[in-house]
Amino acid sequence: xxxxxxxxxxxxxxxxxxxxxxxxxxxxxxxxxxxxxxxxxxxxxxxxxxxxxxxxxxxxxxxxxxxxxxxxxxxxxxxxxxxxxxxxxxxxxxxxxxxxxxxxxxxxxxxxxxxxxxxxxxxxxxxxxxxxxxxxxxxxxxxxxxxxxxxxxxxxxxxxxx
Amino acid sequence: xxxxxxxxxxxxxxxxxxxxxxxxxxxxxxxxxxxxxxxxxxxxxxxxxxxxxxxxxxxxxxxxxxxxxxxxxxxxxxxxxxxxxxxxxxxxxxxxxxxxxxxxxxxxxxxxxxxxxxxxxxxxxxxxxxxxxxxxxxxxxxxxxxxxxxxxxxxxxxxxxx
Numbered sequence: 001x002x003x004x005x006x007x008x009x010x011x012x013x014x015x016x017x018x019x020x021x022x023x024x025x026x027x028x029x030x031x032x033x034x035x036x037x038x039x040x041x042x043x044x045x046x047x048x049x050x051x052x053x054x055x056x057x058x059x060x061x062x063x064x065x066x067x068x069x070x071x072x073x074x075x076x077x078x079x080x081x082x083x084x085x086x087x088x089x090x091x092x093x094x095x096x097x098x099x100x101x102x103x104x105x106x107x108x109x110x111x112x113x114x115x116x117x118x119x120x121x122x123x124x125x126x127x128x129x130x131x132x133x134x135x136x137x138x139x140x141x142x143x144x145x146x147x148x149x150x151x152x153x154x155x156x157x158x159x160x161x162x
Numbered sequence: 163x164x165x166x167x168x169x170x171x172x173x174x175x176x177x178x179x180x181x182x183x184x185x186x187x188x189x190x191x192x193x194x195x196x197x198x199x200x201x202x203x204x205x206x207x208x209x210x211x212x213x214x215x216x217x218x219x220x221x222x223x224x225x226x227x228x229x230x231x232x233x234x235x236x237x238x239x240x241x242x243x244x245x246x247x248x249x250x251x252x253x254x255x256x257x258x259x260x261x262x263x264x265x266x267x268x269x270x271x272x273x274x275x276x277x278x279x280x281x282x283x284x285x286x287x288x289x290x291x292x293x294x295x296x297x298x299x300x301x302x303x304x305x306x307x308x309x310x311x312x313x314x315x316x317x318x319x320x321x322x323x324x
Contacts, residue, residue: 007169009181010261019171046311047318054319065320096258098267099172101320103259108228123299139284146308149208156209157216158227
Protein backbone atom coordinates (compact mmCIF):
# COMPACT_ATOMS: atom_id res chain seq x y z
CA UNK A 1 0.00 0.00 0.00
CA UNK A 2 0.97 3.65 -0.25
CA UNK A 3 1.26 5.24 3.20
CA UNK A 4 1.36 8.98 3.86
CA UNK A 5 1.52 8.99 7.68
CA UNK A 6 4.79 7.60 9.00
CA UNK A 7 7.85 8.64 10.99
CA UNK A 8 11.01 7.49 12.67
CA UNK A 9 10.33 7.01 16.41
CA UNK A 10 13.65 6.07 18.03
CA UNK A 11 17.38 5.93 17.33
CA UNK A 12 18.19 3.10 19.76
CA UNK A 13 16.62 0.68 19.16
CA UNK A 14 15.86 1.88 15.62
CA UNK A 15 12.05 2.08 15.48
CA UNK A 16 9.79 3.20 12.64
CA UNK A 17 6.05 3.82 12.83
CA UNK A 18 3.39 3.80 10.14
CA UNK A 19 -0.25 4.72 10.65
CA UNK A 20 -2.67 2.39 8.84
CA UNK A 21 -6.42 2.02 8.83
CA UNK A 22 -7.37 -1.44 10.17
CA UNK A 23 -9.76 -1.66 7.21
CA UNK A 24 -6.84 -1.94 4.78
CA UNK A 25 -5.81 -5.37 3.53
CA UNK A 26 -2.23 -4.46 4.46
CA UNK A 27 -3.17 -4.20 8.12
CA UNK A 28 -4.10 -7.88 8.32
CA UNK A 29 -1.03 -8.93 6.32
CA UNK A 30 1.21 -7.12 8.79
CA UNK A 31 -0.49 -8.28 11.97
CA UNK A 32 -0.55 -11.89 10.72
CA UNK A 33 3.09 -11.95 9.63
CA UNK A 34 4.40 -9.62 12.41
CA UNK A 35 6.71 -7.95 9.89
CA UNK A 36 6.58 -5.20 7.28
CA UNK A 37 8.71 -3.32 4.78
CA UNK A 38 9.04 0.43 4.27
CA UNK A 39 10.09 1.47 0.75
CA UNK A 40 11.08 5.05 -0.06
CA UNK A 41 10.49 5.74 -3.74
CA UNK A 42 11.73 8.39 -6.15
CA UNK A 43 9.49 10.90 -7.91
CA UNK A 44 9.96 8.91 -11.12
CA UNK A 45 7.83 6.21 -9.44
CA UNK A 46 4.96 8.57 -8.51
CA UNK A 47 2.63 6.88 -11.02
CA UNK A 48 3.37 3.54 -9.36
CA UNK A 49 2.61 5.01 -5.92
CA UNK A 50 -0.73 6.31 -7.25
CA UNK A 51 -1.48 2.92 -8.83
CA UNK A 52 -0.69 0.99 -5.64
CA UNK A 53 -2.65 3.51 -3.57
CA UNK A 54 -5.63 3.24 -5.89
CA UNK A 55 -6.04 -0.53 -5.85
CA UNK A 56 -6.78 -3.29 -3.36
CA UNK A 57 -4.56 -6.30 -2.82
CA UNK A 58 -7.57 -8.46 -1.94
CA UNK A 59 -8.61 -8.42 -5.61
CA UNK A 60 -5.42 -8.10 -7.63
CA UNK A 61 -1.76 -9.06 -7.29
CA UNK A 62 -0.20 -5.59 -7.36
CA UNK A 63 3.28 -6.95 -8.03
CA UNK A 64 2.08 -8.71 -11.16
CA UNK A 65 -0.41 -6.05 -12.27
CA UNK A 66 2.06 -3.16 -11.99
CA UNK A 67 5.19 -5.19 -12.84
CA UNK A 68 6.89 -4.30 -9.55
CA UNK A 69 10.40 -5.74 -9.34
CA UNK A 70 11.42 -6.91 -5.88
CA UNK A 71 14.75 -7.73 -4.31
CA UNK A 72 15.51 -10.51 -1.90
CA UNK A 73 14.89 -9.40 1.70
CA UNK A 74 17.66 -10.25 4.15
CA UNK A 75 16.00 -10.90 7.51
CA UNK A 76 12.27 -11.05 6.78
CA UNK A 77 9.90 -12.02 3.96
CA UNK A 78 8.74 -8.45 3.26
CA UNK A 79 8.76 -6.83 -0.18
CA UNK A 80 11.86 -4.75 -0.91
CA UNK A 81 11.36 -2.84 -4.15
CA UNK A 82 14.15 -2.48 -6.68
CA UNK A 83 12.98 1.08 -7.36
CA UNK A 84 13.42 2.17 -3.73
CA UNK A 85 16.45 4.32 -2.96
CA UNK A 86 16.05 3.16 0.64
CA UNK A 87 14.04 0.34 2.23
CA UNK A 88 13.65 -1.01 5.76
CA UNK A 89 12.76 -4.53 6.87
CA UNK A 90 10.92 -4.36 10.21
CA UNK A 91 9.71 -6.70 12.95
CA UNK A 92 6.47 -5.51 14.56
CA UNK A 93 7.00 -4.48 18.18
CA UNK A 94 3.74 -2.60 18.80
CA UNK A 95 0.31 -2.01 17.28
CA UNK A 96 -1.56 0.80 18.98
CA UNK A 97 -5.00 2.28 18.26
CA UNK A 98 -5.06 6.03 17.71
CA UNK A 99 -8.52 7.16 16.60
CA UNK A 100 -9.56 5.66 13.25
CA UNK A 101 -6.05 4.37 12.45
CA UNK A 102 -3.55 2.10 14.14
CA UNK A 103 0.11 2.90 14.56
CA UNK A 104 2.21 -0.10 13.63
CA UNK A 105 5.67 0.20 15.16
CA UNK A 106 8.53 -1.87 13.85
CA UNK A 107 12.11 -2.45 14.80
CA UNK A 108 14.31 -1.95 11.74
CA UNK A 109 16.26 -5.20 11.34
CA UNK A 110 17.73 -4.61 7.87
CA UNK A 111 18.31 -1.57 5.65
CA UNK A 112 18.67 -1.57 1.86
CA UNK A 113 20.28 1.47 0.27
CA UNK A 114 21.14 2.49 -3.24
CA UNK A 115 24.87 3.07 -2.94
CA UNK A 116 24.60 6.52 -4.54
CA UNK A 117 21.64 7.56 -2.37
CA UNK A 118 23.72 8.86 0.51
CA UNK A 119 26.68 11.20 0.72
CA UNK A 120 29.92 9.95 2.33
CA UNK A 121 28.75 11.62 5.58
CA UNK A 122 25.56 9.55 5.54
CA UNK A 123 23.09 12.23 4.48
CA UNK A 124 20.44 11.50 1.88
CA UNK A 125 21.53 12.97 -1.46
CA UNK A 126 18.29 14.68 -2.47
CA UNK A 127 19.44 15.70 -5.95
CA UNK A 128 20.45 12.13 -6.82
CA UNK A 129 17.51 10.34 -5.23
CA UNK A 130 14.68 12.81 -6.04
CA UNK A 131 12.31 11.50 -3.33
CA UNK A 132 8.57 11.59 -4.04
CA UNK A 133 6.72 13.38 -1.23
CA UNK A 134 2.95 13.05 -1.02
CA UNK A 135 1.13 16.33 -0.30
CA UNK A 136 -2.38 14.92 -0.04
CA UNK A 137 -5.18 15.37 -2.58
CA UNK A 138 -3.36 13.26 -5.20
CA UNK A 139 -0.39 15.65 -5.34
CA UNK A 140 3.25 14.51 -5.43
CA UNK A 141 6.29 16.70 -4.94
CA UNK A 142 9.71 16.07 -6.47
CA UNK A 143 12.08 16.85 -3.60
CA UNK A 144 15.02 16.47 -5.98
CA UNK A 145 14.03 19.69 -7.72
CA UNK A 146 14.08 21.81 -4.56
CA UNK A 147 16.80 24.06 -3.16
CA UNK A 148 18.56 22.81 -0.03
CA UNK A 149 20.63 24.77 2.45
CA UNK A 150 22.75 23.77 5.38
CA UNK A 151 22.43 25.67 8.66
CA UNK A 152 24.50 24.53 11.65
CA UNK A 153 22.28 24.70 14.69
CA UNK A 154 25.31 25.47 16.89
CA UNK A 155 25.93 28.61 14.88
CA UNK A 156 22.33 29.84 14.92
CA UNK A 157 21.38 28.70 18.42
CA UNK A 158 22.58 29.94 21.79
CA UNK A 159 25.01 27.97 23.89
CA UNK A 160 23.27 25.64 26.34
CA UNK A 161 25.03 26.89 29.44
CA UNK A 162 23.25 28.27 32.48
CA UNK B 163 11.83 23.02 20.08
CA UNK B 164 12.39 21.96 16.50
CA UNK B 165 10.96 18.47 15.88
CA UNK B 166 11.78 16.30 12.88
CA UNK B 167 9.76 13.17 13.75
CA UNK B 168 6.02 13.77 13.60
CA UNK B 169 2.93 12.65 11.71
CA UNK B 170 -0.84 12.82 11.51
CA UNK B 171 -2.30 9.70 13.19
CA UNK B 172 -6.08 9.86 12.72
CA UNK B 173 -8.77 11.75 10.81
CA UNK B 174 -11.55 11.26 13.37
CA UNK B 175 -10.81 12.29 16.00
CA UNK B 176 -8.03 14.46 14.52
CA UNK B 177 -4.85 13.23 16.19
CA UNK B 178 -1.26 14.34 15.68
CA UNK B 179 1.86 12.66 17.08
CA UNK B 180 5.32 14.03 17.74
CA UNK B 181 8.29 12.00 18.91
CA UNK B 182 10.35 13.74 21.60
CA UNK B 183 13.26 12.68 23.77
CA UNK B 184 12.20 12.77 27.43
CA UNK B 185 15.52 14.54 28.07
CA UNK B 186 14.30 17.65 26.25
CA UNK B 187 12.95 20.56 28.30
CA UNK B 188 9.92 20.57 26.00
CA UNK B 189 8.94 17.09 27.15
CA UNK B 190 8.37 18.27 30.72
CA UNK B 191 6.55 21.41 29.57
CA UNK B 192 4.12 19.29 27.58
CA UNK B 193 3.53 16.59 30.16
CA UNK B 194 3.01 19.21 32.90
CA UNK B 195 0.59 21.35 30.88
CA UNK B 196 -1.05 18.45 28.99
CA UNK B 197 -1.10 20.56 25.83
CA UNK B 198 1.22 21.47 22.95
CA UNK B 199 1.34 23.42 19.71
CA UNK B 200 2.59 22.29 16.31
CA UNK B 201 3.84 25.10 14.06
CA UNK B 202 4.63 24.52 10.37
CA UNK B 203 7.17 27.08 9.19
CA UNK B 204 8.24 28.33 5.78
CA UNK B 205 11.75 27.94 4.36
CA UNK B 206 12.30 31.65 4.99
CA UNK B 207 12.29 30.73 8.71
CA UNK B 208 14.90 27.96 8.40
CA UNK B 209 17.46 30.02 10.33
CA UNK B 210 14.94 30.37 13.16
CA UNK B 211 14.33 26.59 13.16
CA UNK B 212 18.10 26.03 13.40
CA UNK B 213 18.36 28.59 16.20
CA UNK B 214 15.50 27.06 18.20
CA UNK B 215 16.87 23.56 17.59
CA UNK B 216 20.34 24.63 18.71
CA UNK B 217 19.39 26.13 22.07
CA UNK B 218 17.85 25.04 25.34
CA UNK B 219 14.78 26.67 26.88
CA UNK B 220 16.07 25.88 30.39
CA UNK B 221 18.73 28.56 29.98
CA UNK B 222 17.27 31.16 27.65
CA UNK B 223 13.85 32.51 26.70
CA UNK B 224 13.79 31.57 23.03
CA UNK B 225 10.88 33.89 22.27
CA UNK B 226 12.82 36.87 23.56
CA UNK B 227 16.24 35.79 22.30
CA UNK B 228 15.09 35.11 18.73
CA UNK B 229 12.30 37.74 18.67
CA UNK B 230 9.61 35.18 17.91
CA UNK B 231 6.21 36.80 17.42
CA UNK B 232 3.29 34.76 18.74
CA UNK B 233 -0.43 34.95 18.16
CA UNK B 234 -3.16 34.41 20.69
CA UNK B 235 -4.08 30.72 20.96
CA UNK B 236 -7.81 29.98 20.89
CA UNK B 237 -8.36 26.92 23.10
CA UNK B 238 -5.06 26.35 24.88
CA UNK B 239 -2.08 28.35 26.17
CA UNK B 240 0.38 26.96 23.60
CA UNK B 241 2.63 29.11 21.38
CA UNK B 242 1.19 29.83 17.95
CA UNK B 243 3.83 31.51 15.80
CA UNK B 244 2.96 34.40 13.50
CA UNK B 245 5.42 32.99 10.95
CA UNK B 246 3.61 29.63 10.71
CA UNK B 247 1.52 29.03 7.60
CA UNK B 248 -0.34 26.41 9.65
CA UNK B 249 -0.45 25.69 13.39
CA UNK B 250 -2.32 23.21 15.59
CA UNK B 251 -3.32 23.55 19.22
CA UNK B 252 -3.46 20.10 20.82
CA UNK B 253 -4.60 18.45 24.04
CA UNK B 254 -2.41 15.51 25.04
CA UNK B 255 -4.30 12.22 24.82
CA UNK B 256 -1.37 9.79 25.03
CA UNK B 257 2.33 9.66 25.86
CA UNK B 258 3.92 6.38 24.88
CA UNK B 259 7.52 5.19 25.17
CA UNK B 260 9.09 3.95 21.96
CA UNK B 261 12.78 3.23 22.44
CA UNK B 262 14.80 6.32 23.38
CA UNK B 263 11.94 8.73 22.52
CA UNK B 264 8.34 9.19 23.59
CA UNK B 265 5.46 9.67 21.20
CA UNK B 266 3.25 12.48 22.43
CA UNK B 267 -0.18 12.20 20.84
CA UNK B 268 -2.52 15.18 20.82
CA UNK B 269 -6.06 15.82 19.77
CA UNK B 270 -6.13 18.88 17.51
CA UNK B 271 -8.58 21.30 19.14
CA UNK B 272 -7.84 24.42 17.08
CA UNK B 273 -6.19 25.11 13.71
CA UNK B 274 -4.60 28.37 12.60
CA UNK B 275 -4.08 28.89 8.88
CA UNK B 276 -2.70 31.65 6.73
CA UNK B 277 -5.65 32.39 4.47
CA UNK B 278 -3.50 32.11 1.34
CA UNK B 279 -1.85 28.84 2.47
CA UNK B 280 -4.54 26.56 1.08
CA UNK B 281 -6.25 26.34 -2.28
CA UNK B 282 -10.07 26.63 -2.46
CA UNK B 283 -10.19 22.80 -2.47
CA UNK B 284 -8.30 22.68 0.83
CA UNK B 285 -4.90 21.55 -0.43
CA UNK B 286 -1.72 23.16 0.83
CA UNK B 287 -0.43 25.63 -1.74
CA UNK B 288 3.22 24.65 -1.81
CA UNK B 289 4.37 27.45 -4.09
CA UNK B 290 2.81 30.11 -1.84
CA UNK B 291 3.80 28.60 1.51
CA UNK B 292 7.28 27.23 0.66
CA UNK B 293 7.41 24.79 3.59
CA UNK B 294 10.78 24.10 5.19
CA UNK B 295 11.46 20.35 5.31
CA UNK B 296 14.28 19.07 7.50
CA UNK B 297 16.46 16.42 5.86
CA UNK B 298 18.67 15.66 8.83
CA UNK B 299 22.34 16.65 9.23
CA UNK B 300 21.48 20.38 9.43
CA UNK B 301 19.97 20.44 5.94
CA UNK B 302 16.70 22.20 5.06
CA UNK B 303 14.76 21.83 1.84
CA UNK B 304 12.56 24.52 0.29
CA UNK B 305 9.49 22.55 -0.81
CA UNK B 306 8.19 25.68 -2.55
CA UNK B 307 10.91 25.38 -5.16
CA UNK B 308 10.00 21.81 -6.18
CA UNK B 309 7.86 20.56 -9.07
CA UNK B 310 4.48 19.08 -8.12
CA UNK B 311 2.25 16.83 -10.17
CA UNK B 312 -1.24 15.54 -9.65
CA UNK B 313 -1.98 11.85 -10.26
CA UNK B 314 -5.49 10.55 -9.61
CA UNK B 315 -5.18 7.19 -7.90
CA UNK B 316 -8.44 6.04 -9.50
CA UNK B 317 -6.90 6.51 -12.92
CA UNK B 318 -3.62 4.74 -12.14
CA UNK B 319 -5.00 2.03 -9.88
CA UNK B 320 -7.17 -0.95 -10.70
CA UNK B 321 -10.83 -1.02 -9.77
CA UNK B 322 -11.42 -2.59 -6.38
CA UNK B 323 -13.97 -5.14 -7.53
CA UNK B 324 -13.64 -8.87 -6.95
